Structure formats: C-alpha cells, structure tokens
Amino acid sequence: MLNKLDALKYFCTAAETLNFRAAAEQLAVTPPVISRTVAELEDELGEQLFRRSTRTIKLTSFGEQFYLHAKQLLADSERLFQLGKKQTDDMAGMVRITLPELPNQTAILRDLLTILRPYPELTIDWRVDVSKLNAVEHRIDMGIRIGREPDPNFIIKPITTSGSLLVASPDYLAEFGTPKDLTDLAKNFPVSGLFNPHTGRIWDLQADGQSYTPLKINLITDDHAAELASALAGRTVSQISDLLCAPYLASGELVELFPELPQECWQIYLYRPYLANTPKRVLKVFGILEGILRAKLS
Structure with missing residues (x-):
C-alpha cells in the first residue's frame, strides 16, 4: 500500500x-x-x-x-x-537572542523592534542572560558575547573591540590603599574573578602582555555586570570592559588603576549556531542586529 x-x-x-x-x-x-x-x-x-x-x-x-x-x-x-513554510517565508515565529549587559542596550533593542515592525507575526525572545545559555539545549538562535576569543563553534560576526580596564571605587582605595604594581595587586588586594567555563578556573588578570594570578578573590562570577557591581560596591578591583566602565569613570564612581599600562583587548561579537537549514527569519534578524550593533558600539 x-x-x-x-x-x-x-x-x-x-x-x-x-x-x-x-x-x-x-x-x-x-x-x-x-x-x-x-x-x-x-x-x-x-x-x-x-x-x-x-x-x-x-x-x-x-x-x-x-x-x-x-x-x-x-x-x-x-x-x-x-506552518513551517509560513514561519520561513513570512517572518512568522520565534527568534531567541541571548546577550550580556551592554551599553546602549535599550537603544539597541528599540532599534531592532522598530525595524521589525512590518513583521507582526515575529516574536523576539530577548534574554539578558549572564550564563550565556547553551545554543542547542536552550534553542538559542543567536547571541552577543564579550570575550578574549570568539568561539570557533559558531558563525561569528565581529562587531568591535573593547579595552579591559582594572578599576576600583574611591571607597575601595580609601580602605585598602592603592596597589604599587600588578604583582602587588594580585598578591595583596581583593579582586573579582571571572569564571572560565572551558577550564573550570578563574581567568588571570591580564595587563602589559602578562598574566597575574590573583590570590584574594572576593567575588567569582561569569558575569561582567556582576564584576562591575562588585567594583562599584567597593568590594573588589575588577577587570572590566571600558564600554561598561565609561560612565562610572566619567562620574568618578570608579578609578582606573595603572592607566599607563597597555590593557588587554576583548572582542564583542554576534554569533549564531551552524545549522543545516537556518530559517529565513533568523538570517533576517541576524543581519539587522549586526548593523545596529555596529552603529551603536563601534
């Protein structure tokens, strides 16, 4: 039959x-x-x-x-x-996006949603998720990351680079003093530690082309925004993107340590998983978001 x-x-x-x-x-x-x-x-x-x-x-x-x-x-x-044909051809369905805290984040999302107004059947799932949700397990269609090197397992669109500054609050410096150099900082001063999920360890402090293993870690996190909060609270010295620090440096809430030293450069990039068949709506949103990020962050 x-x-x-x-x-x-x-x-x-x-x-x-x-x-x-x-x-x-x-x-x-x-x-x-x-x-x-x-x-x-x-x-x-x-x-x-x-x-x-x-x-x-x-x-x-x-x-x-x-x-x-x-x-x-x-x-x-x-x-x-x-239904499958409509979602592909008519920009109907869900597009899931994950990202860390970013400067101009509200403006970025506003521009994206404004451009997508002609597609009322399209739903954007916008997750400011510090854990960087697994693209397969959580069905993430695309995301924005800040890191030392892009993940080679994704399709990558580099957006811009960001200097990594060592910062502390005036209250912190009043309580603990100012470190003499990077070795003094790593050995004797409370710092925040950014967790590296690939190694299961904390990233070393990076400056002047060298690595320094901190001994006093008062905060462990995988979230740059959490490191910023720790620095603002006067708990730690934190190594954070200059894009995140800029308004707090301007207001005097944070102070840059060792401004004379070359600091490590981080990459901000847009990514999406490799798929045999990527829906047209995902490709469309990916291209639009890339343009917005370049305009807002570059």
Whole structure:
C-alpha cells in the first residue's frame, strides 16, 4: 500500500467523486491504483468502505464516518506543513537572542523592534542572560558575547573591540590603599574573578602582555555586570570592559588603576549556531542586529 497519508488522499478523492475513474483522473493515476489502494485500506481496517454495484459505488456507514476523520486528518497535516513554510517565508515565529549587559542596550533593542515592525507575526525572545545559555539545549538562535576569543563553534560576526580596564571605587582605595604594581595587586588586594567555563578556573588578570594570578578573590562570577557591581560596591578591583566602565569613570564612581599600562583587548561579537537549514527569519534578524550593533558600539 502507499504511505498512509497518500492512501487517505486517494480514498477521500474516491469518496467525493464516487467514481474510481474520475478519482484517478484527478490524482493522475490509473483506476486500478485507486481500486487497489481502497482494497488495501479495507484490509487494513477490517471494514468495507464502499458498496459497489455494476453501475454505482456508495460509501458504507463505516466509510462515511471514516471519510470525515480522514478528511480532517489530511486538513490538519496540510496546515502543519504550511506552518513551517509560513514561519520561513513570512517572518512568522520565534527568534531567541541571548546577550550580556551592554551599553546602549535599550537603544539597541528599540532599534531592532522598530525595524521589525512590518513583521507582526515575529516574536523576539530577548534574554539578558549572564550564563550565556547553551545554543542547542536552550534553542538559542543567536547571541552577543564579550570575550578574549570568539568561539570557533559558531558563525561569528565581529562587531568591535573593547579595552579591559582594572578599576576600583574611591571607597575601595580609601580602605585598602592603592596597589604599587600588578604583582602587588594580585598578591595583596581583593579582586573579582571571572569564571572560565572551558577550564573550570578563574581567568588571570591580564595587563602589559602578562598574566597575574590573583590570590584574594572576593567575588567569582561569569558575569561582567556582576564584576562591575562588585567594583562599584567597593568590594573588589575588577577587570572590566571600558564600554561598561565609561560612565562610572566619567562620574568618578570608579578609578582606573595603572592607566599607563597597555590593557588587554576583548572582542564583542554576534554569533549564531551552524545549522543545516537556518530559517529565513533568523538570517533576517541576524543581519539587522549586526548593523545596529555596529552603529551603536563601534
């Protein structure tokens, strides 16, 4: 027998025409194919679908009930396949985006949603998620990251670079003093530690082309915004993106340590997973977001 959906289609066409030859013409097959498919369906169901005479065929009572269910199933299956087509072609469906705290974040999202106003069936799932949700497990379509090196497992669009500054609050410096140099900072001063999920360890402090392993870690986090909060609270020296620090340096809430030393440069990039078939809505939003990020952050 044909696959069951095709068999139901043949049966429903025969039930509507009550003529196997006419049904065959509609379906571009021969009348024996219709007869054989109906007979195999009857064997599968253990019930007769049609009453046949030399001149006419009619549905049996069971055939009438079966036709109603078969017709509904075919309609539902057609809607199911059209749903996937609509989501791809008509910009309908969900696009999931994850990102860390960013400067101009509200303006970035506002511009994105403004550009997407012609697509009312498109839903944006915008997660400011410091844990950088797993793209596969959490079905993330794209994201923004700040890191030393982009993850090679993703399609990457570099946006800009950001200097990594060592900062502390005036209250912190009043309580603990000012470190003489980077070695003094690493050995004797409370700092925040940014967790590296790939190694299971804290990143070393980086400055002047060298690494310094901190000994007094008062905050461990995988969130740059949390490190900023710790520095503002006077708890730690933190190494943070200059984009995040800029307004607090300008207001005097934070002070840069060792401004004369070259600091490490971090990368801000947009990414999406490698997929065999990426929906058009995802590609569209990815391109729009890339342009907005370059305008707001570069």
